[in-house]
Amino acid sequence: MSRLPGEERRADIVRRARSVGIGTVAELAAAYRVATSTIRRDLAELTRAGELARTYGGAIPVLTSHEASMKQRLGEAFEAKRAIARRAAADITPGETVLLDAGSTVGALAHELRDSEGVTVVTTSLDAMMVLADSPQVHVECLGGTLRHLSHGLVGPLTEIALERMTFDRVFLGGDGVSAVDGICEADLRQTRMKEVMAAQSAKTYVLAHAAKLGYRPFHAWAPLPNGWTLITDDAADPAAVAEFRRHGVDVQIASPLS
Template sequence: MNARTRREAIRDLLRTRPVGVDELAVRFDVTASTIRRDLAVLTEAGEIVRTYGGALAPGGEEQPLHERETLGGVEKAAIAREAERHIKPGQLLFFDAGTTVGALAARLTSWQGITVASTGLTTLNALADAEGVELIALGGVVRHISQSTVGPLTELVLDVLTADAVFLSGDGVTADRGVCEASAEQVAVKRRLIEQAGAVYVLADASKLGRASSHWWTPLPPEWTLITDSSATEEQLAPFRALPGVTVLVA
């Protein structure tokens, strides 16, 4: 099979489900480096969206959270370390759902004197036994694929609660549109989290920068902070750096 045929087959496969580099290498009997080159070509052509460890089709199937937890561990850990530097004792914080925000939560288990209110089951599980952290579950309907709470009950709590800062995640983030997600319910909750928080931090690894793979959007306020990882290119970062109210931190 030549490179062109293999890339067409990869593109067609990704229309059905997200696929990892190792699986593709075995399937097409080539090296992982060859697959990465194929994915780079398809990404440049706008035919696929890269993820850590693999790829998916633009606007394609949403990847379950338990699968995303195994991807990009080093990058998520670096982002979490940087994000932790912006937390102070005595604060009340909103934590969005997502694996990178969950990695930040896991770093707070020994903290004392902070309050975390979260829509993410990953965060709630990470801090369930952290006696020094007051933990508030922002209840609602559990969206199983993202392990998050959404809906009117979640939004009702946010009508009466404010936070010093919110740490957000998303399927993608762009400088002009904000954060994208797979459903209207998710972005509705994100809007309330932002409206009720003093400072806004978006935790997004390099694969999510400029990515618009989902169709529901949460606009970001004039001033916010992007925390990403060192694999982000200057081309990816330039649109965010050009915004006067945006602080870009590379972990």
């Protein structure tokens, strides 16, 4: 690719992010034949303009008000989700029973639990079930219900009935957005109802959300969260957003970049 003027380069970065993803700062610098410092300034400017959200080493397009499919979600903030999942897994100890929501970040946590010993995983996620299917040392309980094709998750009265007959040491929830005041934002009221039941049955509630989801309100369905819940996010999170969660009594944990 020939070198582009700054404005054209930044517009092309946004187009690339929305189509195939943009990779790392180093990869962008090589593609546009500029210094990495130039790319970092481009990304900072696009973030301030609301076009991108920063992640480890790169950026993703700002989420739209349309619910993304699981395939689309898997390509968003991949390294950030892996780091968040690793941090979440560190809190789980042998003998615990944990509940995993559907979603790509919680799915990354399922990957982290594949070699766990003495852990019981209960889940509404088809992806988590498949990830753990070849881990005989992990006891897996699969909840029934109605499949939401976009999220690969199970919802509805059958799922709720099963959940109400169990209790959990920890629940790990995902969401389209998360607010310090209102809780988890989702596209579907069945999802928010499900998350509320999941939190009610658990001794400790976690929300796993990368930086772009903090304070993001794309829909009008909300799941309130219990007092003392924990947010695990990545180090690209806006310090002001993190401070707002902490001001409302949320335990915020920042996941370190993967080495």
